[in-house]
Amino acid sequence: MPDTPTAPRRRIAHLDMDAFYASVELLRYPHLRGLPVVIGGRRRMPPVPSATVRATAPAGTQPQAAGSPAPAADDAFPKLRDYAGRGVITTATYEARAFGVHSGMGLMKAALLCPDALLLPADFDEYRRLSRLFKQAVAEIAPVIEDRGIDEIYIDLSELPGVQADGGRAVARAIKQRIRERCGLSCSVGVTPNKLLSKIASELEKPDGLTILEAHEVQTKIWPLPARRINGIGPKASERLAALGIHTIAELAAADPGMLIERFGQSYGAWLHHAAHGRDDRPVVTRSEPKSISRETTFDHDLHARRDRDQLSALFTSLCERLADDLTRKGYLGRTIGIKLRYEDFSTITRDQTLTLATADAKTIRAAAGQCLKRVPLDKRLRLLGVRIGSLSRAGASPAGEPATPTGVFSIAPPQPPLRVAEPPAIEDLPLFRGRP
């Protein structure tokens, strides 16, 4: 950001909905409030000829149709102990988290920790609806919003009246209140000088938290936390840091930057040093275009490339068709088509191929993905198959000299991508230091 005499100091909020999916379900099933509830399990497989029917699916495992009557009592929902099969927890209520379960944990493991937790299937359409609702509520008060997925946003509060005086506390309170009125949901907010610190701050008083932090409080409030709390330090990096005796953010801040660069590379090493000192110049980005679109599925049980050839082939085609449908619906064409395979030992490989002409046609995608499939070893059994398309362009805007619809897929104007809630950003040229994610 160029320093102008009148530039206000930055006040950035990070807003994170509390146990979002689970909280949305509790709006529908209020009688489950206070109970351990987890969202997760496997969505239904796409219809595939000769697909085997699971013999022992517990009653109630099927997704509840929207608007269908709620079960009379909580015993109408399956318990975690009744679940058998693959799948992870997407969200857990705080009551369930008290047993040690958390999102990403395998359901079979979670069942050991909290067998009586109720298991609800995910209803993404409903979560997306509430997501739009809460973002609209925020936009009424603070329009400069960066989307970070279904339950998270950054908000630039810097220019709003009164924010410079109280650091953003009143505006943040108003936003929380507005979301509660509109959606009946709580969230946690951190307000600090930048995105990196706000992301950390929003977690400090969850749920229903509000944490205001000034730059001079980094040493007392941020440094004691584990390095892993920094967005961008994941399991691998934190393990490598731990091996160097670095566990807290304070220890990371005290580490020699030269050593960090030596061990972690120029870019990541320098970023680690900056991040530990709470420095982050990234702007709040209110608009972005997708880079790739993909579809993938994990099988109920591992499949063999030859023995289950027909089933795999039908599944593969179905993934390509759904991908083509996504592209068309969103109004994009893609040039780079790729596949992803996960073997029974969880190792993963990818292959991709770039076409001359961008496409959104299912058959073209299927043919290219089929070529990719010929380049992978198929001796081990498979647990996952995926199809991806990248090098995206807008379906309407054809490259110079090309006909408008090279694949002939669009006979009418394709739908525009959903509107973002805020105006385009002033800056796309980034400051000297561009932080990690």
Added chain:
DNA sequence: TCTGGGGTCCTAGGACCC
């Protein structure tokens, strides 16, 4: 007790062109 699905960004090597 094995680990979902949808993404982004970074690295690194090779091809190819100037």
Added chain:
DNA sequence: TCTGGGGTCCTAGGACCC
């Protein structure tokens, strides 16, 4: 024919995030 450097595109894998 050899040498070298820079830029861009393509491909594969991995870390990380929600």
